[in-house]
Amino acid sequence: MGLALGGGAARGIAHLGVLQVLWEQGIPIGAIAGTSAGAVVGALIAAGFSPSELIEIAKSSNWWFLARGVSLRTGLLQSSGIERWLGRYLKGKSFAELDTPLAVVASDLVRGETVVLSQGDVALAVRISCTVPGIYAPVEHHGRYLVDGGLTENVPVDTALQMDIDGVIAVSLNGSFLDGEKPERPADVIQQAISILQRAHVEKQLGKADLAIVPDLGGLGLTDFHAVDEFVRLGREAMEQALPKLGLLLEKGNL
Secondary structure, three states, X not given: OEEEEOXXXXXXXXXXXXXXXXXXXXXXOOEEEEEOHHHHHHHHHHOOOOHHHHHHHHHHOOHHHHHOOEOOOOEEEOOHHHHHHHHHHHOOOEHHHOOOOEEEEEEEOOOOEEEEEOOOEHHHHHHHHOOOEEEEOXXXXXXXXXXXXXXXXOOOHHHHHOOOOOXXXXXXXXXXXXXXXXXOOHXXXXXXXXXXXHHHXXXXXXXXXXXXXXXXXXXXXXXXXXXXXXXXXXXXXXXXXXXXXXXHHHHOOOO
């Protein structure tokens, strides 16, 4: 079984609640595809961290690393702080050194294409996948101008289906984003606009998954990194509600 973990900034912490339930149920994960926040979680899980360990990392992290490295050319900031933070845990691992196969999704800002990263340094690939245009300057990588994978494949089901797996569980963090809350900060405005544009292709991707998990994250926003327990609780609830359907799929051999 494979996982397709979607993007959503701080909302990505909800992935940990979903994964916690899968771990408790003893569901084996054969491969992971991740976009943006989903790439962060996917990389750390693929490197051998448990969901509970990642919850503690989320609680103890000083998230100001997201706002380091000023760039006044093609973005307000550089995304290098994301790579440095990840490097503390991944310790220079390449994709080939991970415990679980991983694919990280980025977007080519010039060609408008999905770019799947699955070789070389994992922390760099995840940084690229998290490089939200307008907030962070694009990253030049192998002759391409790359940004956040959420522009082209925010829930990477297509990418997961290209991996050696029998079925895909997709986790989308977009389900309850347009909830009437007015964005107050520039980062929230940019992310809200991107989320509106993502809706059509997210629905298309979810339709290709064997099981779609869409936590109801209510009024929790994209920069609410302090709300770890609430994100985890809501992720758990969504996965627990889907367990009967997951059980049927497993019985039929669809996953």
